[in-house]
Amino acid sequence: MKRLHIHIHISVDSLDESIKFYTALFGMQPTKLKDDYAQWLVDEPAVNMAISSGREKIGLNHLGIQVDSDEALAEIEDRLLAAKISGEKQEEAVCCYSESKKYWVQDPQDIIWENYHTMSSVEYFGGDTFTGGEGCCTPTFSKNGQWSAGGSC
Numbered sequence: 001m002k003r004l005h006i007h008i009h010i011s012v013d014s015l016d017e018s019i020k021f022y023t024a025l026f027g028m029q030p031t032k033l034k035d036d037y038a039q040w041l042v043d044e045p046a047v048n049m050a051i052s053s054g055r056e057k058i059g060l061n062h063l064g065i066q067v068d069s070d071e072a073l074a075e076i077e078d079r080l081l082a083a084k085i086s087g088e089k090q091e092e093a094v095c096c097y098s099e100s101k102k103y104w105v106q107d108p109q110d111i112i113w114e115n116y117h118t119m120s121s122v123e124y125f126g127g128d129t130f131t132g133g134e135g136c137c138t139p140t141f142s143k144n145g146q147w148s149a150g151g152s153c
Helices: 015-026 070-082
Strands: 005-011 032-034 037-042 047-052 059-066 088-095 098-106 112-121
Touching (some): 015 037, 047 059, 070 112
Antiparallel strands (some): 005 059, 032 037, 088 098
16 A cells, blocks of 8 residues: 555644744755745655644644645545544545545544545635635534534635
């Protein structure tokens, strides 16, 4: 089995302090740096780490699995559906300075998982119709299993 890239997104209070911390932790400068966002694509350990500022809730925003193809994303979705775990599919999400295909689910501890394949970079943070145009990356999931527009990255 090929190794997947784990994605971690944390909402931070101070982008500058957090960039200093994660740059020291990973031993490298951010791969992508914006006024409200920083991302590190680290090979060892294989992780896609992102932080963003200006969010209502500070701390863990969501976890995810980044894959290299639409087929790999479909495999994850198929496994989840076979286990009767439904989620929300996004075919053309614009979020976190990227265009991606996504399949969102929530685990038993209420942690949101973003399973995604990124197609290209864009020059704006995002905010598509799925999130009501006000943010990106974390759909709202209710206990009754209904996904709805809302949330922020």
